[in-house]
Amino acid sequence: MDPKFVLLMAVLVTVATGKSDYVRPKPRKNLQFPWDSKPSSQPKQVHISLAGNRHMRVTWITSDKHSPSIVEYGTSPGKYNYIAQGESTSYSYLFYSSGKIHHTVIGPLEHSTTYFYRCGREGPEFQLKTPPSQFPVTFAVAGDMGQTGWTKSTLDHIDLCEYDVHLLPGDLSYADYIQSLWDTFGELVQPLASARPWMVTEGNHEKENIMFLEDGFQSYNARWKMPFKESGSSSNLYYSFEVAGVHLIMLGSYTDYDEYSDQYSWLKADLLKVDRKRTPWLLVLFHVPWYNSNRAHQGEGVSMMEAMESLLYAAGVDIVLAGHVHAYERSKRVYNGRLDPCGAVHMTIGDGGNREGLAHQYINPQPHWSDFREASFGHGELKVVNSTHALWSWHRNDDDEPVRSDQVWINSLVSSGCLADKRPGPRKILMAP
Template sequence: MKPNPKLLLVLLTFGVVLVTGFKSTTADYVRPPPRENLQFPWNPKPSSHPQQVHISLAGEKQIRVTWITDDHSAQSVVKYGKQSGKYDSLAEGESTSYSYFLYNSGKIHHTVIGPLEDDTIYYYQCGGEGPEFRFKTPPSKFPITFAVAGDLGQTGWTKSTLDHLDKCKYDVHMIPGDLSYADFIQHKWDTFGELVQPLASTRPWMVTQGNHEKEHIPLITEEFASYNARWKMPYEESGSGSNLYYSFDVAGVHVIMLGSYTDYDESSDQYSWLKADLSKVDREKTPWLIVLFHVPWYNSNEAHQCEGDNMMESMEHLLYSAGVDLVLAGHVHAYERSKRVYGGKSDSCGAVHITIGDGGNREGLAHRYKNPKPEWSVFREASFGHGELKIVNASHAFWTWHRNDDDEPVKSDEVWITSLNGSGCIAERSYELRKILAAP
């Protein structure tokens, strides 16, 4: 039987449509495969040599310098000054250590230095010997730029993210939980400290805890023992009783770091502290109000659905009444940005919620999203990357998310955000906020 020319034409046309359609759906960004964990060859150093150096904000015009030595007799002193090799100031701090089964940490030093000048480069030496480090203090006024990357870990993608951050002209790095992914293997805390030292020793790193920091073994080890010993944040300076939640001011921004893995209901210490902290916020002095925690409240990814619901139920009304501008979370290994939202739906007086748990963790990306997309969700993608938040002035900020694409930082999402401070939302809810803050 001879082939039917019309039938062949139809089949050929159908095939072209299929191929063309296939190409059009795969022409979008193709997510890269996971990368192996980084390997850290043994690199012996003198026992008094400072290791895992990182800095953090520690109150007004103060910086906390943290490092570890194998020598437990090493002093917790920092020499510093504004000229390389010339240190005209010295500060002495405190130290701690911890044991975890057969593992014994080195001596962990925490030394607060200052008062320091704003937007200034300082040179410093830890313990009175070893290499010289340098850092730059944040500015005292706008503009200021924050780098944001959660769920870092120690993989090839982590290294790519850190390389991109190194090219970013940021003033403070904020991490919404899941740092080292040590997961009970304590020497991985040490390798993480060495991995991030080139960046963390030059700009303040402000962190909060995630689930991979818990490392709790009942009757044997306390929760967050490693995290609390190594990454001391300014909780005492902000009136908190726990290193798991605290706040700080920098250049017109009040940042609140909350704990997703400590009590947060209305009878908890964290909730009481949050109310007290919000009662002190002066939006004339700090017109921007930003909150970070680990488990997202607004998440349309299939991963970790509803895990933040209880915390959201306890605290969202409080943050809403206070006029929080932006909420940053991690945990879900993907990126998502919302509209201003409250109570599960768009609200012009709510906060913008951003999930950015895509720094480079070893567990891979969370590819599956719920469909149809919720009306509050603006942009979502399962890719590794980091965020940059440039707060330009008291009313406007520019947010960008940079996807890691073949080791090149590609700006994939951007938005201008206007502070709620001048919107009328805060004035409308001032009575409600006073009532909440006054409640026992």
């Protein structure tokens, strides 16, 4: 067929359908990892996470069961003025036995400071940078990561971002019962996760429960310990933390959330503790989106939304970040299915690089609350500039080049007059004893 004719037909179809010239990329194959020849005592899968005010949790794994859970650290390369002793755990899953999983909290640390550290008294030196104490602060956001070629592309693009904390709303390794994939995922993300704190919550691919044989979330809880105790939570599946002037709440889509649940009670108590003078921005993350105009996973977040949305609205949550749907979508401010200037902006970013491919079928016409949607792999960046303004941008992985396809300024609800106790109903629900 004449190439000119093919090109003409493509142009006519594009004009007729009103679509852009963006071609959605196909899924990429899973990454292949070489055999690990490191000594059994050398730290592997190193990652860090925030652990309360001015403290950081360093996590790593060794094959040697006798390796110490010690972190040496300081502000100069090779000079460790401080030492911290931590704890360790391990787990077995069917025929798999994990290595020794070390968790060591270091601090107190200075804000916006680079520290050099070594795990277990041997192995390579790592370095991390602590988040700032005040605005501006930048978050990199990517969910549903997996271990594919697109995952690698997303990580490479995030590495180019000047960010302070990585947020991941569920579906990390896509191990799905094959426990060795948790190990390869840990190695894959180590270059980034050892340098900036990764704050994660669980998704459906973290469940891994086998009826009568294995409980759910064993590997996730053992490997990715978050500051739940520091935030008064009884479960690693939901917790909160603060960075600069932002209070962040990580909720669990796959643990009980009705009004009689522990998670609901904890959320209510945590929201009541938020001081909007100290932390004017309030963000919430969980896995299953409440506002989703994609045909994939349609309606799966309804029950959690019915249980908890009024609490978030009453507290004046600014932004909600979710994953699960393998596409990007940004809403306008919305509450109870209707546009509301005091509602939250909902972002779906479940397309970090999973092996299942993109969810490209959307419901038409586009709902009134949906502002931008696109099936693409990529990551988001949220730069909270000050107490009133934040800049959100979505960066798609287009032919391995980062392309910013969506950007918007967001005003905080604190600056919009929405927290002056003028709203009826939901605010009373939050404040009720």
